[in-house]
Amino acid sequence: MEKATFQGGTHPYDGKELSKSLPIKAVLPKGDLVYPMSQHIGAPAKPVVSVGDHVLVGQRIAEAGGFVSANICSSVSGTVKAIEPRLLVSGAVCPAIVVENDHEYKAVEGFGDQRDYTKLSKEEIRKYVQDAGVVGMGGAGFPNHVKITPQDDSKIDYVLVNGAECEPYLTSDYRVMLEDPERIIGGVKVLLRLFENAKGVIGIEDNKPDCIEKLTEMTKDEPRITVQPLRTKYPQGAERTLIYACTGRKINSSMLPADAGVVVDNIDTVVAIYKAVCENTPLIRRVVTVTGDAIKEPRNFEVKTGTCYAELIDEAGGFTCEPEKIVSGGPMMGMALYSLEVPVTKTSSALLCMSKDEVAAMAPTACIRCGRCVEACPSNLVPQKMVEFAERFDDEGFEKIGGMECYECGSCTYVCPAKRRLTQAFKQARKSVMDKRRNAKK
Amino acid sequence: MNKLLNVSTSPHVRSSASTSSIMCDVLIAMAPAALFGIYQFGFRAFLIIVICVATAMLTEYIYEKAMKKPITIMDYSAAVTGLILALNMPAYIDLWIPALGSVFAILIVKQLYGGLGQNFMNPALAGRCFLLISFAGKMTQFFPDGVTGATPLAALKAGESVNLLDMFIGTIPGTIGETSVIALLIGAAYMLAKKVINWKIPFTYIATVAVFALIFGGHGFDMTYVAAQICGGGLIFGAFFMATDYVTSPITPNGQIIYGVCLGLLTGIFRIFGPSAEGVSYAIIFCNLLVPLIEKVTMPTPFGREAKK
Numbered sequence: 001m002e003k004a005t006f007q008g009g010t011h012p013y014d015g016k017e018l019s020k021s022l023p024i025k026a027v028l029p030k031g032d033l034v035y036p037m038s039q040h041i042g043a044p045a046k047p048v049v050s051v052g053d054h055v056l057v058g059q060r061i062a063e064a065g066g067f068v069s070a071n072i073c074s075s076v077s078g079t080v081k082a083i084e085p086r087l088l089v090s091g092a093v094c095p096a097i098v099v100e101n102d103h104e105y106k107a108v109e110g111f112g113d114q115r116d117y118t119k120l121s122k123e124e125i126r127k128y129v130q131d132a133g134v135v136g137m138g139g140a141g142f143p144n145h146v147k148i149t150p151q152d153d154s155k156i157d158y159v160l161v162n163g164a165e166c167e168p169y170l171t172s173d174y175r176v177m178l179e180d181p182e183r184i185i186g187g188v189k190v191l192l193r194l195f196e197n198a199k200g201v202i203g204i205e206d207n208k209p210d211c212i213e214k215l216t217e218m219t220k221d222e223p224r225i226t227v228q229p230l231r232t233k234y235p236q237g238a239e240r241t242l243i244y245a246c247t248g249r250k251i252n253s254s255m256l257p258a259d260a261g262v263v264v265d266n267i268d269t270v271v272a273i274y275k276a277v278c279e280n281t282p283l284i285r286r287v288v289t290v291t292g293d294a295i296k297e298p299r300n301f302e303v304k305t306g307t308c309y310a311e312l313i314d315e316a317g318g319f320t321c322e323p324e325k326i327v328s329g330g331p332m333m334g335m336a337l338y339s340l341e342v343p344v345t346k347t348s349s350a351l352l353c354m355s356k357d358e359v360a361a362m363a364p365t366a367c368i369r370c371g372r373c374v375e376a377c378p379s380n381l382v383p384q385k386m387v388e389f390a391e392r393f394d395d396e397g398f399e400k401i402g403g404m405e406c407y408e409c410g411s412c413t414y415v416c417p418a419k420r421r422l423t424q425a426f427k428q429a430r431k432s433v434m435d436k437r438r439n440a441k442k
Numbered sequence: 443m444n445k446l447l448n449v450s451t452s453p454h455v456r457s458s459a460s461t462s463s464i465m466c467d468v469l470i471a472m473a474p475a476a477l478f479g480i481y482q483f484g485f486r487a488f489l490i491i492v493i494c495v496a497t498a499m500l501t502e503y504i505y506e507k508a509m510k511k512p513i514t515i516m517d518y519s520a521a522v523t524g525l526i527l528a529l530n531m532p533a534y535i536d537l538w539i540p541a542l543g544s545v546f547a548i549l550i551v552k553q554l555y556g557g558l559g560q561n562f563m564n565p566a567l568a569g570r571c572f573l574l575i576s577f578a579g580k581m582t583q584f585f586p587d588g589v590t591g592a593t594p595l596a597a598l599k600a601g602e603s604v605n606l607l608d609m610f611i612g613t614i615p616g617t618i619g620e621t622s623v624i625a626l627l628i629g630a631a632y633m634l635a636k637k638v639i640n641w642k643i644p645f646t647y648i649a650t651v652a653v654f655a656l657i658f659g660g661h662g663f664d665m666t667y668v669a670a671q672i673c674g675g676g677l678i679f680g681a682f683f684m685a686t687d688y689v690t691s692p693i694t695p696n697g698q699i700i701y702g703v704c705l706g707l708l709t710g711i712f713r714i715f716g717p718s719a720e721g722v723s724y725a726i727i728f729c730n731l732l733v734p735l736i737e738k739v740t741m742p743t744p745f746g747r748e749a750k751k
Contacts, residue, residue, distance in 0.1 A: 010457070012453075013455070240745065250745060250748070252747050324445070325448045325450075325454060327452075327454050331452070331453060331454040333452045333453070335452065336447070336449040336451075336454065337449070338447050338449050339447075352454075357448040357450075359448075359450055359453075359454055359455070360450070362460075365517065366559040368461055368464070368688045368689060369689050369691075370464065370688045371688065372459075374694065378745065379744050379746075380742045380743065380745045381744055381745075382693060385693075385737075402744035402747065405745060405746065410452050413453050414456060414457055416457075419456060419460070424451040
């Protein structure tokens with residue numbers, strides 16, 4: 001099949017060889033588990049347990065605080081120790097439920113029971129996904145039951161599975177595609193049951209030929225599911241570039257994928273949907289890549305949500321040297337941490353430990369107008385002009401020039417020879433515009 | 443852990459390209475033309491190159507030191523300006539003239555407007571045009587000791603014939619760096635391969651000149667005439683090394699094509715309808731002034747915001 005791609009983008013060093021070869025290792029938490037109430041887009045969840053309560057694996061400990069919100073379930077059995085503010089990877093502090101693990105892993109009744117999705121109604125499928133607290137696990141954390149509840153099911157003609165994994169260093173989707181392809185395909189079938197006019201497309205970058213081969217082989221008798229090889233280029237895994245590459249349709253910042261007839265989920269999310277619907281297991285685990293040149297044995301771990309990041313470092317053999325920068329997520333869009341005392345949440349894809357912070361070593365210099373940012377921008381913007389507005393705090397000018405179409409992929413900043421901090425300025429400007437829009441609504 | 447961790451916004455990695463690495467690539471790309479100039483015109487050409495580059499860097503250093511600004515000579519942008527100016531000099535000129543041109547280019551055109559990235563005209567070309575106007579005779583003296591001779595384009599304009607092979611190799615009168623098409627093309631290929639420049643500006647520029655010469659040159663369908671127009675008068679040098687100057691050319695992809703066409707039209711008009719046989723330098727600095735306007739009308743439409751069919 002022809003390799004699909006998009007305009008713009010860049011090719012950062014991919015670093016995937018560090019962690020790609022070892023199989024996923026399941027690890028059990030040692031310390032307390034921390035479940036922040038905000039680990040998704042939308043309203044924070046509301047705790048439904050109190051300090052001192054005993055909880056079981058899979059038990060709902062917080063319920064969605066609105067339609068665009070998600071339930072949170074305990075990943076261990078034990079006692080609720082505290083409900084208190086805790087640090088998140090973003091640097092924000094948020095109310096969290098702290099559970100002391102009794103290490104017995106007693107589960108709620110019915111946990112893990114098999115269900116045949118072909119016998120379920122659409123409403124039941126959506127309810128199971130919602131109950132399980134499934135959110136987009138690629139990073140944004142958009143509540144999945146909202147995504148799979150468009151106004152008109154019949155208008156959805158594509159269910160896209162994002163196996164691009166374009167962020168450098170990350171290999172969790174790669175490992176899942178190799179080790180758990182049955183659940184991926186199962187998850188797609190569940191989604192296709194919701195959307196009778198849709199075909200399922202699994203998009204995979206061509207730097208993962210083994211995954212393309214395996215999934216193509218396994219879907220050859222599935223008339224509604226195909227594998228679409230994608231040209232390896234960052235940010236191929238961004239929602240808009242993926243939709244464009246797989247369907248030729250374009251969406252902008254004011255549209256949802258469903259507006260273009262598309263539902264997009266990443267690999268681990270599809271697995272979570274399958275587990276929620278067919279195995280009665282809520283979202284209480286995820287695969288995390290622990291990698292970087294400061295890590296002794298980089299590899300992927302299956303981790304219970306709520307586990308402390310510091311434990312993952314120990315599981316990976318510790319540090320080879322003192323890291324200068326630790327990032328939650330990939331190097332292009334991840335968030336730098338100042339403390340490892342933060343919990344793994346539904347959206348934690350990786351822990352990247354770098355011995356050197358190359359960004360700190362490069363001072364920004366004058367723009368030479370070379371145009372590399374324009375060539376790299378997947379949204380066809382002119383970052384060189386946007387930054388002039390952003391740095392002057394001219395939100396109107398920034399919006400007018402298309403600034404809100406930026407999704408902060410970092411390509412322009414990566415390629416900039418003058419090492420200008422473009423993405424940083426865009427993040428501030430975009431936040432400022434979004435705050436103003438929100439206030440105007442009130 | 444004893445050290446504090448670094449915290450900053452994403453992305454946490456950067457490409458290896460830097461301003462100085464790009465400027466070094468441009469210097470490397472001009473090396474074949476410079477070496478050919480030295481081979482052709484001898485030690486004086488070497489001397490002029492050294493004087494131009496050294497004066498440009500020194501001027502930048504002194505200005506920034508005096509103004510208590512960060513010293514930026516190690517980004518090599520001043521060296522690039524100096525070298526371009528040197529390659530635009532006739533080899534037999536009094537040595538103080540290229541030095542004056544360098545000071546004008548760096549001090550007036552570049553630094554007084556705010557330094558790297560802020561000048562609205564190509565500094566080297568503005569320096570050259572300043573010298574051309576001020577010292578017209580000396581700047582077009584392409585032979586030692588007052589011997590007169592015409593450049594191929596001047597000969598062509600006067601109705602004489604030219605030797606295309608000489609023009610391609612560079613054994614013709616002209617400035618130090620503009621004569622050898624083959625040396626310039628080697629440098630251009632290097633810049634294209636290293637993605638320092640893209641094809642848009644040079645190719646549209648050259649193609650427009652060719653079409654213009656074909657239509658208005660008065661030689662009918664004479665490919666020798668068109669080829670001479672392309673190889674002569676520093677068009678190759680201008681198209682690849684001066685028109686592509688980042689700071690003074692459009693940043694928008696469509697703008698670069700329009701800019702190339704404008705350059706070609708102006709060069710054609712200056713050459714064919716003007717009194718001089720040349721026109722590349724004036725065409726470029728004139729079009730430099732159009733860049734903000736060209737950019738304004740060629741802003742790309744953001745992804746997903748195209749008009750619905």
